Amino acid sequence: MSDSPPAVRLERVGKIFSKERDPTSVYRALKGGLAAALQSAESVRALEGITCAVACGDKVGLVGDNGAGKTTLLKIIAGLYQPSSGSVAVDGDVILVAGLGIGMIDELTVEQNLLVYGAIHGLTRPEMRSRIPEILEWAELPGLGAAKLKTLSSGMRSRLAFSAMRTVETTIYLLDEVLTAGDRRFVDKCAAVFEAYRASPKTFVVATHSIAFARTFCNKVLWLHKGKQMAFGEPDMVLDRYTSFTGEPRLA
Amino acid sequence: MSELDELAQHDGVSVATATWPAPGTGVYTLAPPASRQRRYWNLLRDVSIAQYLAKDQSTVLGLVWTFFNPLFMLGILYVFFSARAGEGIDHYAIYLLIGIVHFTHFSNSTSGAMVVLYNMRQLTCNTVLPKEVLVIGAILSKLPEFAVEMAICVAIAYGSGVRLGWGVALLPAIIAAQVLFAVWAALLLSTVHVFVKDAAYVYQMFLRVLFLITPIFYAADFVGHSTARFLLSLNPLAQLIGLSRAAILDSHGQSLPFLLVVIAANGVLIRFALVFFRRLEPKFAEYV
Numbered sequence: 001m002s003d004s005p006p007a008v009r010l011e012r013v014g015k016i017f018s019k020e021r022d023p024t025s026v027y028r029a030l031k032g033g034l035a036a037a038l039q040s041a042e043s044v045r046a047l048e049g050i051t052c053a054v055a056c057g058d059k060v061g062l063v064g065d066n067g068a069g070k071t072t073l074l075k076i077i078a079g080l081y082q083p084s085s086g087s088v089a090v091d092g093d094v095i096l097v098a099g100l101g102i103g104m105i106d107e108l109t110v111e112q113n114l115l116v117y118g119a120i121h122g123l124t125r126p127e128m129r130s131r132i133p134e135i136l137e138w139a140e141l142p143g144l145g146a147a148k149l150k151t152l153s154s155g156m157r158s159r160l161a162f163s164a165m166r167t168v169e170t171t172i173y174l175l176d177e178v179l180t181a182g183d184r185r186f187v188d189k190c191a192a193v194f195e196a197y198r199a200s201p202k203t204f205v206v207a208t209h210s211i212a213f214a215r216t217f218c219n220k221v222l223w224l225h226k227g228k229q230m231a232f233g234e235p236d237m238v239l240d241r242y243t244s245f246t247g248e249p250r251l252a
Numbered sequence: 253m254s255e256l257d258e259l260a261q262h263d264g265v266s267v268a269t270a271t272w273p274a275p276g277t278g279v280y281t282l283a284p285p286a287s288r289q290r291r292y293w294n295l296l297r298d299v300s301i302a303q304y305l306a307k308d309q310s311t312v313l314g315l316v317w318t319f320f321n322p323l324f325m326l327g328i329l330y331v332f333f334s335a336r337a338g339e340g341i342d343h344y345a346i347y348l349l350i351g352i353v354h355f356t357h358f359s360n361s362t363s364g365a366m367v368v369l370y371n372m373r374q375l376t377c378n379t380v381l382p383k384e385v386l387v388i389g390a391i392l393s394k395l396p397e398f399a400v401e402m403a404i405c406v407a408i409a410y411g412s413g414v415r416l417g418w419g420v421a422l423l424p425a426i427i428a429a430q431v432l433f434a435v436w437a438a439l440l441l442s443t444v445h446v447f448v449k450d451a452a453y454v455y456q457m458f459l460r461v462l463f464l465i466t467p468i469f470y471a472a473d474f475v476g477h478s479t480a481r482f483l484l485s486l487n488p489l490a491q492l493i494g495l496s497r498a499a500i501l502d503s504h505g506q507s508l509p510f511l512l513v514v515i516a517a518n519g520v521l522i523r524f525a526l527v528f529f530r531r532l533e534p535k536f537a538e539y540v
Binding site: 017025026075078079080081082094095096098104105107108112113115116118119120122124125 | 291294295297298299302303305306372374375377378379380381448449450451454534535537538
């Protein structure tokens with residue numbers, strides 16, 4: 001797969017966040033201009049010098065401790081954050097599954113949310129309607145299509161998000177800790193889905209804390225530590241170095 | 253070099269064939285490519301429906317409150333101003349109602365759309381989609397109640413003995429012009445609100461001033477031939493209210509060419525507002 005054209009190419013990508021994330025005020029904006037009002041005396045370097053190429057069909061694991069910059073990197077690839085330096089090139093349709101939900105509206109029902117989700121990913125209402133029963137069935141939420149999204153637990157939302165993601169056709173999947181909220185049975189169901197994806201030409205970049213998952217699903221691993229790229233390459237080589245660094249036991 | 257300077261000098265993001273091109277890349281043109289047009293309009297429709305359903309308007313009680321508000325305003329203003337401000341104005345109650353309906357729609361739709369990127373930050377921050385559909389969807393979600401309220405104005409006028417002319421047929425175009433006006437205003441307001449949160453409070457103050465400087469409960473000549481009269485002529489909302497009043501109350505007072513100019517002007521302003529919105533869109537997920 002590494003001979004395939006790059007789906008994602010990152011060159012010296014860096015990201016700096018302003019430490020002061022509180023909203024500015026009209027007074028500050030009028031006094032010093034909007035740019036000055038948004039500027040903070042202190043900043044945090046979230047990413048620095050990330051360089052790698054993800055070929056079409058690659059399954060890349062993003063590993064690193066909390067705060068390593070995994071989510072920031074996924075959002076930069078998705079185009080939600082601008083890099084402060086370097087360049088990003090993405091060739092393909094992108095879907096980002098981040099956190100516990102499908103990024104929707106709590107006040108709406110599960111079914112209404114799924115219709116919007118389908119529209120975002122290019123499905124018409126009839127197309128999405130025909131898929132909703134299967135999505136709910138897989139997520140083990142049958143009969144909850146009319147329930148308000150806000151009434152679902154975090155585990156239910158997580159199952160719904162993953163189930164909905166399966167039905168959307170795209171070329172690049174950016175997944176952020178999608179396996180953290182479910183129970184054992186759900187994780188096993190997801191593993192079966194990932195197993196099916198493994199042989200597909202789809203490109204995956206998956207932020208994960210699961211060394212076992214990274215070893216079995218990914219053909220490349222990018223290890224980040226405090227925003228810096230520690231290693232990128234074959235899973236065994238990178239994960240061995242990572243587990244040695246963190247002191248975690250090596251998993252086959 | 254400051255962080256913001258560094259931000260401004262970043263080397264850029266390029267997305268070749270993503271579902272929705274990354275904002276601010278240059279690939280993202282004002283009109284989506286033809287292959288994406290249908291998806292874009294489908295998304296806009298579904299987001300508008302979702303925002304409509306998410307409000308109380310979708311319930312019977314919500315609808316009742318929606319219509320109660322302008323009627324309450326009508327009652328208060330009629331009691332206090334009909335004797336003096338309404339002197340010499342035929343069908344003053346309907347004249348008043350048309351002004352209130354226009355103002356209430358503009359006020360509610362732009363106030364809601366201004367904060368939509370913040371209120372729907374799960375979508376703003378975690379989902380790849382053209383963010384302006386959230387803002388435009390917020391405006392369109394208020395369209396049904398505006399259209400129904402205008403229809404009620406026509407029905408009341410007819411029931412009150414007003415002789416309706418062909419100008420009533422222009423009302424859909426006037427409603428469209430008001431929606432276009434609200435869209436470009438909301439695109440600017442929502443962009444500012446991402447970076448300056450208390451702008452929402454300032455806007456509420458502005459709306460109170462706008463209510464007073466728009467001929468809602470008085471006629472334009474009430475302010476005399478002064479600077480105030482000139483300022484009234486620059487008020488887009490005043491022009492739209494004037495068009496609606498002419499269409500419903502004055503069977504000979506319609507001006508189709510002027511209405512077309514208003515629609516065209518608002519169309520041009522939407523394009524400018526979109527350029528401004530999309531220029532800053534890449535920073536929304538970070539600051540919202």
